[in-house]
Amino acid sequence: MLGYGDRLSVPAGGRIEFKVSSELPEFTPTLQRLRRGGSPVHECDLLEEEVAADLPATVPGRVQVARAGSYVEAPLRDDVPVDGAGLAIWLSPTRLDGDREQTVLSLTAPDGAAGYLLSVSARGCALRDAGGTEVARLAVAPVEHQWSFLAATVSRDGEVRLALHRGRQSHFQDLRGQQSGFTDTRSTAGWMLRVGAGPRGEFFNGRLARPVVATTGWAAEATSRLAGGEDAVTVLGTGGVSALALGRDPAAAAVADDGSLTAGGTAVNRPASAVPGPFWRCRETDFRRVPGEYDALHLHEDDLDDAGWETDVVLTVPADGASGAYALKITAGEHVDRIPFVVTPSEGTPPAPVLVVLPTWTYLAYANWRTYAEFEEERVALYGERRGVDPRDRWLARHPELGKSLYDVHTDGSGVMYSSRARPIVNIRPDYYTPTTRGLRHFAQDLSLLDWLDRRGEDYAVITDDELEDRGADALAGHRVVITGSHPEYSSARMLDAYQAHVDSGGRLMYLGGNGFYHVTARHEGPSGAIEIRRARGSQTAWASGAGEEHLSGTGEPGGLWRWRGRAPQRQFGVGMTAQGFDEASGYRRTPQSCAADWVFAGVDVAVGEVFGDEGPGLGGAAGDEIDRADVALGTPADAVVLATSVGHSASIVLVPDDRTISYAVPTAPDPRVRSDIVIFGRPGGGAVFAVGSIAWSTAMTHKGGDNAVSRLTGNVLDRFRDHPDPVADA
Template sequence: MNNHDLMGYADRWSTKQGDEIQFKVHCSSTLGYNVQIGRLWGPLQSDGSHPCHFEAIDATCNGIYPAQSQTTLCGSSAVFPSVSIDYRLGFTLFLFFCPTLLQHTHPQTLSYIRLNNSTSLTLQVSLAGELELLIEREGDHQSTSLPIKLAKEWYACGISFCFASGSLTLWCKSLYRGPNIPAELYVKKGFPTGDPKLVSELSITVAGLPKPQAVTRGSYLSFNGLIEYPTVFEGVMSPEHLKQISKTDFSDLLLNSVIASWDFSVGIATETVFDRSTNAAHGKLINQPARGIPGRNWHSDSPSWISDPNSYTAIHFHSDDLIDAEWEDSFSFLVPDNLPSGIFAAKLSCEDTHYFIPFIVRAGTNKKSRVAFLVSTATYIAYQNHRSRYFSSANERLHGRLNILDDIDLMFIRNNQFGLSTYDRHADGSGVYYSSASRPAFNIKPGGRLWNFAADLLIIKWFRDIGMPIDVLTDEDLHREGLHAVANYDVVLSGSHPEYVSYVMYTSLEQFVSDGGSFMYLGGNGFYWRIAFHSSKRGVVEIRRTEGVRSWDAGPGCYYTSFTGERSGLWRANGKPPQKFLGVGFIGQGFDISSYYRRTSTCATAAWVFKEINSDILGNFGLMLGGAAGLELDAIDYELGTPENTIVLATSENHSNTYELAIEEVLTPHGATDGLLCNKIRSNIVLTRPFHDGGWVFSAGSIAFVGSLAFGDTSNDISRLVRNILMMFLSKKA
């Protein structure tokens, strides 16, 4: 059985005792599939066959389930409720649009109009990149197009149609090239007048097909580009009238003939599209197209939709947007009252194929541990279905070798309909702002490469090996609950790569440490990007990439999140560099080989850190490229706020020339930014106290650190160092 024939996802990451979690599964095998709930104690082999790290538990949902086919529809759109029009007078649909992908593998729907369930008009960008109108009435199909090649610029467009008289006008004008293109076309043939009705129902979908038609076609056939101010007028308009309408200030449009006018600058933080007419025919968005987008009249002195919403009148739709696969439920798991906190998974099996759907169980009222592991779900979601390992042109240069595709890569290639990560670009080349957990994930699994989730399971393994129970919670738990989520713990520790952090997450952890708690940062490249969580949808994050190491740039006017209006980008650029809190911050990266640390601290007050450690060389071994200092590195920087009381315990050395300084560290380009030539490329292991009379922070400063922590038994020097610090933190709170 192929891996892509068995997959699924859960309706949430985080659960508590008494919660019921729903699982949604696709299985094409006639044999069906087996479900086994289990606890994860560490990463698994790629085939899921590491029995000591997957502990099966009894659950009523365990067992065999029949095959189930699920459908996923990609593409974003705006769907509006039906409005009433006078059948005899007809109607005009007017909108502004700017295409961003001129030719695609399928037609791109600008609007779909349905009249009385008998006639439909589909305005689309054809395969040839021309504006095309399809007319269907009771099985009769006609089409017309404007003989132009669209460009990536703003256009005004109108469709004027009267079923009673049989007249139709398709009109389009470039807003920047002057003359009409080419002017207008009339279509009258094939539309008998019939008996006019007094009232007709008109339903409109913008930027994609309605769901019933999309199910038939297997896609919403969404438009790639920007749209603003779709407006329905009563009556038929001439080309000259349409031209005059295109010059109207739509933000003040109060004509009696307006049936509906949808203003995309209103309610930007919501999925609602507001109708400014008296009919209040408010619509809804499908699959989270980008909001807070500059419109055709945007000017550069309006950096944010919060300060000037009238300049942010556009929505950017994409044919590959996906925020919720909307699969049907397959089975559910009721979390028992006696189930301890931990990381669990539903293991799906069919023949020799396995698929894991992870979830976490938080501690209930019977909390037993003094230590909480903050699972980096925001980072997992940001990376979910990340494709650049095989699509990026820089892969071989980044890794210093030829990359070989593995099973996960092949699953990505075969399953490109399950949405993108925030590292990817849409089909039109624009960056992906949003990512969601509500879809199958092919790189969030206990097996495969040790990165993010699989690497963080090494922390779970280590705590089990030393015999210390810990509780777990997710980034979103911390974001939703704030300080309350961690206030009852003495120590909170991070995963290997807590890269994506919201404002509430950041400030809650600062308050936790300020109040006397201790934080152990066991990774690298942490607290790098400022993100926003969706206010009501579980597992949805937003990032607008600005400065820093990035795979795309949001561009002018797009640096503020649509969810909250906060400026996104680097925390460093938002006045909260991680060095102030963690003592260290991102300095550089390389992916060929990991290095080691050399002890640098001779401070008597920190001698306890090195108890039972006899060598000055630390971590010259590991599961992640062979050492503790590797992949992505953090270092101290007093100019960026590293506290003066920071103790540098150890510093890495001997990094290769594939390691490069982060671009925010290079003010003037020069040729000495790699690991061989630049002594700034290193990782610092530190202890720091960021708040007077507050708790302590330990920072590892390397993603590969956890690969050495869990290497072999618990007697290695990295394990001893972390254990010494953990026990001291706990003793100070005893």
């Protein structure tokens, strides 16, 4: 039993729909306010409280299935006669599996009684009729990762020609009288054209470009001209011809047709766009400058943008509902799932003094990350111990149809560029166990921050990255203090601009995390809320974008790291990503410079030179997981005060590749850049920034029920930022 909501956040009084798949006959839905993440296997218990809501007592269970695989489909106009067929396409396969045929182009009637499928495998190329009977075959296969041109024609008289142009070699098969011919002219009402899939799936892995389909055959000379790169409409005209422009609008699901056979198509499950086509000249890597050279899509059998489940539960959030983290809890006997979402303030609500921005784009980047289960033994070596795996990860490894994370690769080895919320995401749960930190990370960890605020009695509201992207600086306006989550790694230019505007206008910002504001990220329009990245070389990465593929299809901007765009996190937040490691966390040593802001340590029994924050749950300290350093060369303001610097990191805490260069100088061990810095600085007009430079910080705040130096220090800063007209200078 599991489900998902149609959004990750909703204002008080708003409507949210939940889609559930359950093998059980019925389940009970309740609305829960999530107070703290945890479970029996964590070092803390899950805290939740039921909230009254207009929900049914029980809901019938039903099984719903996600179907992965990307393709383009376009219904044919219903007034076109069929008296033959022509199918042609450029292809660059990325995974040819033995005898398994993958459909690159299909044209089929609604009842499956007529039509053709053009397919490839490691054994060669084939033309089949709609029923699957082989019509023609070439025992020559396209070469993986290289462009070929494949075409098949069937004349009115039943003559068949199958041709493969592979590099400078051409292969043909001509069959006369092989088909019975088209003695009866048939209408195309209900017929469907598909690129990259057949009517029963048979998904293609690889790139496709310039598909051409016609309801009549064409001459061999026309095939040669198409193989030479000539425009299909120029060669064949528009009558009874489809020429779908696959790469023309990389940000859109709609695909235009330059012919008249269809009114256009739709890309299903978001195949990768803004990728070079067969005629890329390797002179320009920005698809906006040479759109004609970026006329391909990269399709995968495991792409998933929208699971497409039906709605089972509709919730109208109480109009007076407090802003915070919630879940629809669905229960059937001992079986439970909690589908999380955030309730944001309704329009017109007076701004709370404190605003928390949950980094939901980072949650999506890691959504359904499978490596804990798939590489369990390798992680024993990474951690130096066996930490266990959440059972949901093992289940997820058996269900690839639920889509992957931005840290995964597709079955063909290419990187996953898109991640959406319109699917079950088993690791965005308040009781999810993360081996990396021996318990809490991401959403479950950020609930600890909300619990800390609750225990202090703070008046706060919660929004997500989506509200920040939607409203920009207006989303933060009026809130005295804005607090980030523990790992706000993925952000857009609009989000960075909003944080900057908040501080410039006198607002205070507490960056209570690490590895933040690192990857250039964009969100696509549409109900799936998909985010996109491109992974440039020279960064901490699970995969690297292919040649000419580093611009985001959604915006056209260069992807990769904000650092390489001149917006290193140090410029805005004082610190930026420097190292990572997952064996143990460390503590911080207070610096002499911290005396300039001695109030930060009020009630904290830590003198200059002494260490604090070297204990706690999870990794055992406040400086760990992924950490950030201050660096004036990367933009840390000259007036920033470094309050403390982490010490005692093991050799397993390694510098990010962003900073690794070849040097003939004798290296310093340990590398002085492997450290976490806590900084604070003010800005004209009363704005200020406090940054801790560590993902592990907020977990350490919970040690001994919050009775610890890390918690008290953070509370001092929050109190000062919230109430004092001068947020930084020593009183």
